Structures are given as structure tokens and as C-alpha cells.
Amino acid sequence: MNNLMDKISEKIMPLANILGENRYLKVLRDAFMLAFPMIMFGSIVVVIINLPFLNDTTQESLSFLIGxxxxxxxxxxxxxxxxSIGYYLSKSYDVxxxxxxxxxxxxxxxxxxxxMTSESGEEISGVLSLDRLGAKGMFVGMIAAFLAAEIYCRITKKGWQIKMPSGVPPAVSKSFAALIPAIITLSVFLLINAVVVGIFTTNLHDIIYELIQQPLTGLGSTLPATLIALFLxxxxxxxxxxxxxxxxxxxxPIWNTLMLENLEAFRxxxxxxxxxxxxxxxxxxxxxxxxxxxxAVVLIMMFFMKKKQYKDIGRLGVAPGIFNVNEPVIFGLPIVLNAAILIPWVLAPLIVTTFNYFVMSAGIFPIPTGVQVPWTVPIVASGILATNSWMGGLLQIIDLLIVMVIWYPFLRSLDRNTQEAL
Structure with missing residues (x-):
């Protein structure tokens, strides 16, 4: 078994390292992390406005005041x-x-x-529609940002810049250095927009949304695609x-777009x-x-396993585990390269996610509203906040129990085998 794991590791490690070090994936990850504080702030406001014990009049007043x-x-x-994409991609090129x-x-x-077109059908010019700055414009925004930053950086690297004398203040010098690359890059996008609008009488937002964003988000919102992602x-x-x-x-990017669409519908x-x-x-x-x-694993180790080593790991892991930090158990049990617990490690999230998907699709439990709750918020509280219902917290407790049932026989077997070995 160990030889098989070693062979799989030899094959999977290079590919995973390539993905993990990919310039564009790292930039995309960092870009969303830069936007994370804004997402959290917006989510808090939405939660306050839609607290379940508030009446409609109070919610409308709060929406008007802090919406x-x-x-x-x-x-x-x-x-x-x-x-953020433009910023981090430029930094990655030392620009x-x-x-x-x-x-x-x-x-x-x-x-x-x-x-934009008003509800009465009137065409209003000189305005930006919020949906194009949010969920609907996400993919065209990412594509434009990556392409623009690439063009800007490549032109800058070629030295097509206005260089100012050494005595000029740095802010002025940098501004003039960016002038030619910026003008060329923006001219490219102005020309693209002119072609799309002038020849095809549409806009790139609608084209990208129809051809790329809708199919990708449709695929990303399916249960099979989600289970594949979780398995990986x-x-x-x-x-x-x-x-x-x-x-x-x-x-x-797909999951965030789906979340924003839910939030818009919820509002x-x-x-x-x-x-x-x-x-x-x-x-x-x-x-x-x-x-x-x-x-669930640290709770089983604390209360049901007999070997002191496992009980101690459970006690050490329960406090961070409540706040969804689980490195102590991943590397302390260990879970990494431990073939004895590979099955529950992979199987439990797949079973629970499938269960959650079907109970939500059946209307038994509520769907997350689109409010993003910090991942460190403890169980029950995060479920209530994410769904705007106490039922979300109840579902998390049921999930915890399902995971415990799946893991229990494997951990007990591990406990017995370790004691026998001693």
C-alpha cells in the first residue's frame, strides 16, 4: 500500500506544484483576497438589514439608511x-x-x-448598471484585467517609456513612465469596444456573459462538478x-459569481x-x-478513543477546530499519507455535500442567501448567518453527526490496532 501511495505521490506532486505556482492562478487568488474585506463588510450590512426578527417596515428603513x-x-x-488583478499581475512582472x-x-x-434600460423601457445614458459591476460583469472584468495588465507590462518591459531627469519627484517620474504603456493599452480596448459596438451592435459584456460566463457558472453550480472539486x-x-x-x-471566480447572483435575488x-x-x-x-x-474527528478522538496519544491530539485540536483550523489534526493524527483513514477523509465531504444539496433542493433546509460568512465563524453560528435561518445551524449539526458516523469505525479500528501494536 505504501509503495502505491509513493507512486501516486510522485505523479501528483509535480502537477499540483505547477498549479500552485501558476502566475495567473496566484494572481486570481490574491485578487479575491484583496476584495475579501469589502465582501465581509457588505455581508455584515446585508445580515443586519435582513435579521429574521425585524418586520418589513424596519427592514425597508434599514435598507434606505445603510443599504x-x-x-x-x-x-x-x-x-x-x-x-487587484492588474496590480498583482504587474507586481509579478516587477512592474x-x-x-x-x-x-x-x-x-x-x-x-x-x-x-441602461429603465423598467418603463426608457434608454438612460451616462449611467453604469450595478449588475455589470458585480456578478454579471465578473468574467469580462477578469478577462479584460488579465489582458490589459499583460499588454501594459510587456510594453513597459520593452522600455517604451518617457524617462524624466533624476531630479524630478518620483511620483511625477513614475506617472510619465506609465504614460505610453497606458495609452497604448487603453487604445487597444477602446478599439475592441468600437468594433463590437459598431459592427455587431452589442457589447462585450453580453457576449462574454452568453458564451462563457453562463455555461461556466452553470457547470460550476452542478453537484457532479462540485463533488469532483471536493474529491481533488x-x-x-x-x-x-x-x-x-x-x-x-x-x-x-465561478462560486463567487454564483454567490453574488444569489445575493441579488435575495435582496x-x-x-x-x-x-x-x-x-x-x-x-x-x-x-x-x-x-x-x-x-467530528477531534471530538471522536477526545471522547471515544482510548490511546492517550489520540486523546491528546483531540484535546489540542478541538479549540482551533471550532474555528475551522484543522492543521493540528491533519498533521498530528496524521491524516497526511495515512492510508488507514483515506476512505473517510475522502468520502465524508462527498456524502455530506450530496446530502446538503438534495435537502436544499427539496426545500427542507434553506439555501445560503449569498452573504459570505468568514470561514473562521464556528459551526451553527455560520449556518444561521449564511442562510438567514436557524435551520442552517441545525443542518450543520446534522452534517457533523453524519461525519462522526462515517469516521467512527475507522478511528476505533486505528485505536485498536495501535494498542495491539504496543
Whole structure:
């Protein structure tokens, strides 16, 4: 068995390292992390406005008074992401990041229609629609930001810059150095928009949304795709690789977009369109003890295992486990490269996620509203906040019990075998 694991490790490690060190995936991950404080702030505002014990009049008043807290953060998330992509990609090329971010953001706006149709059918010009700055514009924003930053950095690296004398203040010198690369990059996007609008009488937002974003988000919201992603996360962690960072860097843009679409529907009092979202993944997988839902594991080790070594690991792991930090049990049990517990490690998240998907689709338990709860919020509290219902907390408790049932026989067997070996 160990030889088989070694062979698999030899094959999987190089591929995982390539993914983990990929420039564009790292930039995408960092871009969403930069936007994370804004997402949290917006989520807190949405939770306050929609507290379940408030009546409709109070909720409307709160929405009028503090609703801009969500409009200025989560509703325009694409703005922060496009700037962040340009910033971090430029930094990765050792180019001034602030100008790369500004050029990427401006390039995205060049592709964005400055008009919208009112509910009465009237065409209004000189305005930006929130949906194009949020969920609907996410993919065109990411594509534009990456492309703009690449063009800007390549031109800068070629030395096509205006160099100022040494006595000029640094801020002025950097601004002139960015002038030619910025003008060329923005001209490219202005030309692209002119071609799309002039020849095809549409805009790139609608084209990308129809051809790329809808199919990808449709695929990402399915149960099979989610189970494959979870399997890969668990499988990579088994070999000591941070599966979440590797896999989530690919899927986070899709899950975040689905989350924003749910939030928009929730704010409008409409039926929530997606079960699988970023909030679902964090609340009903990571939110139950970290990757692999290991809060159940430390509880079994504390209360049901006899060997002192395991009891001690359980005691040490329970406090961080409540806040969904599970490295103590992953490396202390250990879970990494421990073939005796590979089955529950991989199987438990898949079974629980499948169960959650079907009970939510059947309407038995509520779907996450689109509010993103920090992944460190303890079980029950995170479920209530994510779904705006105490039923979300109850579902997490049921999930915990399911994981305990799956893990128990394997941990008891491990405990017995260890005692016999002694």
C-alpha cells in the first residue's frame, strides 16, 4: 500500500506544484483576497438589514439608511477584482503595480456600456448598471484585467517609456513612465469596444456573459462538478498539499459569481437560483471544522478513543477546530499519507455535500442567501448567518453527526490496532 501511495505521490506532486505556482492562478487568488474585506463588510450590512426578527417596515428603513454598505462593496465586486488583478499581475512582472491596476480597471470600464434600460423601457445614458459591476460583469472584468495588465507590462518591459531627469519627484517620474504603456493599452480596448459596438451592435459584456460566463457558472453550480472539486481537494491534502488553495483558485471566480447572483435575488425577494455557491462551500464544508470537516474527528478522538496519544491530539485540536483550523489534526493524527483513514477523509465531504444539496433542493433546509460568512465563524453560528435561518445551524449539526458516523469505525479500528501494536 505504501509503495502505491509513493507512486501516486510522485505523479501528483509535480502537477499540483505547477498549479500552485501558476502566475495567473496566484494572481486570481490574491485578487479575491484583496476584495475579501469589502465582501465581509457588505455581508455584515446585508445580515443586519435582513435579521429574521425585524418586520418589513424596519427592514425597508434599514435598507434606505445603510443599504449603500452593500451597494458600495459586494454589488460592485468586479471593480475591486479587476484593479487587484492588474496590480498583482504587474507586481509579478516587477512592474509598478498601482498603474497596472488602474489601467486594468479603466480597460474594463472601456468595455462596459454607460447606459441602461429603465423598467418603463426608457434608454438612460451616462449611467453604469450595478449588475455589470458585480456578478454579471465578473468574467469580462477578469478577462479584460488579465489582458490589459499583460499588454501594459510587456510594453513597459520593452522600455517604451518617457524617462524624466533624476531630479524630478518620483511620483511625477513614475506617472510619465506609465504614460505610453497606458495609452497604448487603453487604445487597444477602446478599439475592441468600437468594433463590437459598431459592427455587431452589442457589447462585450453580453457576449462574454452568453458564451462563457453562463455555461461556466452553470457547470460550476452542478453537484457532479462540485463533488469532483471536493474529491481533488481531499486527495491533494492527503499528500500534504493545500488542496483548497490549488482547487479554489480555479473555481472561486465561478462560486463567487454564483454567490453574488444569489445575493441579488435575495435582496429583491426572489427565489435563490443556486445551491452551490462560495457561501455554500465555506459554510457547509470548511465551516464544519476545516477541510474534510474534521471537527467530528477531534471530538471522536477526545471522547471515544482510548490511546492517550489520540486523546491528546483531540484535546489540542478541538479549540482551533471550532474555528475551522484543522492543521493540528491533519498533521498530528496524521491524516497526511495515512492510508488507514483515506476512505473517510475522502468520502465524508462527498456524502455530506450530496446530502446538503438534495435537502436544499427539496426545500427542507434553506439555501445560503449569498452573504459570505468568514470561514473562521464556528459551526451553527455560520449556518444561521449564511442562510438567514436557524435551520442552517441545525443542518450543520446534522452534517457533523453524519461525519462522526462515517469516521467512527475507522478511528476505533486505528485505536485498536495501535494498542495491539504496543
Amino acid at each position: 449603500n454598505g452593500e451597494n458600495a462593496t459586494m454589488a460592485v465586486l468586479t471593480m475591486f477584482v479587476t484593479f 509598478e503595480g498601482i498603474y497596472g491596476g488602474a489601467v486594468s480597471f479603466a480597460s474594463f470600464l472601456l468595455l462596459t456600456p454607460f447606459n 481537494v481531499q486527495f491533494l491534502w492527503f499528500f500534504g498539499l493545500h488542496g483548497q488553495i490549488i482547487i479554489n483558485s480555479v473555481l472561486d 429583491n425577494g426572489e427565489e435563490l437560483p443556486h445551491i452551490i455557491t462560495k457561501a455554500f462551500m465555506e459554510t457547509f464544508t470548511v465551516g464544519i471544522g476545516g477541510s474534510g470537516m474534521t471537527l
